[in-house]
Amino acid sequence: MEAVRRVNSTARAAGIVTVVLAALLGSAYVLGRSLVPDQTRPHATGVTTDATGPHYADQPPEQPSSEHPSTSQSAAGPAEAGQDGTGRDAGGDKLFGAHTDTGTARLALTFDDGPDPRYTPQVLAMLREYDVKATFCVVGENAQDHPDLIQAIVADGHTLCNHSWHHDVSLGNRSADQIRTDLVRTNQAIRAAVPDVPIVWYRQPGGAWTYPVVSVSRQLGMTPLHWSVDPSDWQAPGANKIASTVLTQAQPGAVVLMHDAGGDRQGTVDALRRILPELSARYELEALPTDPT
Numbered sequence: 001m002e003a004v005r006r007v008n009s010t011a012r013a014a015g016i017v018t019v020v021l022a023a024l025l026g027s028a029y030v031l032g033r034s035l036v037p038d039q040t041r042p043h044a045t046g047v048t049t050d051a052t053g054p055h056y057a058d059q060p061p062e063q064p065s066s067e068h069p070s071t072s073q074s075a076a077g078p079a080e081a082g083q084d085g086t087g088r089d090a091g092g093d094k095l096f097g098a099h100t101d102t103g104t105a106r107l108a109l110t111f112d113d114g115p116d117p118r119y120t121p122q123v124l125a126m127l128r129e130y131d132v133k134a135t136f137c138v139v140g141e142n143a144q145d146h147p148d149l150i151q152a153i154v155a156d157g158h159t160l161c162n163h164s165w166h167h168d169v170s171l172g173n174r175s176a177d178q179i180r181t182d183l184v185r186t187n188q189a190i191r192a193a194v195p196d197v198p199i200v201w202y203r204q205p206g207g208a209w210t211y212p213v214v215s216v217s218r219q220l221g222m223t224p225l226h227w228s229v230d231p232s233d234w235q236a237p238g239a240n241k242i243a244s245t246v247l248t249q250a251q252p253g254a255v256v257l258m259h260d261a262g263g264d265r266q267g268t269v270d271a272l273r274r275i276l277p278e279l280s281a282r283y284e285l286e287a288l289p290t291d292p293t
């Protein structure tokens with residue numbers, strides 16, 4: 001009898017230990033995921049990243065055009081470019097007609113790779129403080145994980161932009177069906193948070209445009225969106241460098257690329273304290289329209 005009771009109590013203790021361990025492991029996993037979401041995810045896309053580099057980044061060498069931003073690309077018009085379908089080899093145009101400017105004198109700030117619970121709320125608060133509307137190019141899996149942040153972005157009057165499901169910089173090299181599935185899945189994740197929200201912009205991760213990805217995004221009612229000002233904030237060069245690059249390169253119609261996710265973005269958040277008041281004084285800042293023609 002005593003032996004049985006001892007066994008039972010040992011078994012019960014073991015059971016409790018197991019439950020506690022499972023709970024601890026579970027919360028550690030959740031915590032880890034929320035702290036370093038990018039590192040905990042598989043790089044199914046074959047994107048090369050080094051140990052210190054960010055996972056998500058719209059950066060060279062994937063998009064060498066960012067080193068030489070050219071607003072002349074948009075002059076050809078989105079419909080004309082890339083129609084030969086020769087992909088990346090099409091002349092010098094690596095953008096396939098993706099927009100690099102707003103088409104007006106207004107300037108657009110864009111924030112990529114989120115939403116991220118660490119930085120997106122800070123960016124939203126800053127934008128609210130300076131009464132600035134912007135555009136958020138969100139990653140589908142992050143939208144799925146943080147529907148509350150998608151709702152917050154929309155509630156504040158900002159524009160949403162599809163940035164693919166898993167930030168696949170090679171997406172443009174996949175089949176049209178695969179591209180369509182990826183973009184549709186992303187839009188569905190966004191609309192699971194905000195039903196019927198307009199999603200009329202698509203930004204290819206890495207700026208690695210191809211004719212198929214431009215074509216499919218257009219078929220889905222989205223206009224391909226590139227950029228003209230890139231402070232390379234994904235490299236975390238510091239708030240001063242980010243701010244000075246943006247403020248130096250800004251011009252009427254500019255589309256500014258920044259990131260609210262994909263790594264340590266405190267530099268970007270801090271840079272906004274300088275960028276927002278100065279740019280607001282010089283330009284009209286806009287959320288990209290949700291009914292582009």
Ligand SMILES: [Zn+2]
Pocket residue numbers: 056057058112113163167205206
């Ligand atoms: Zn990106």
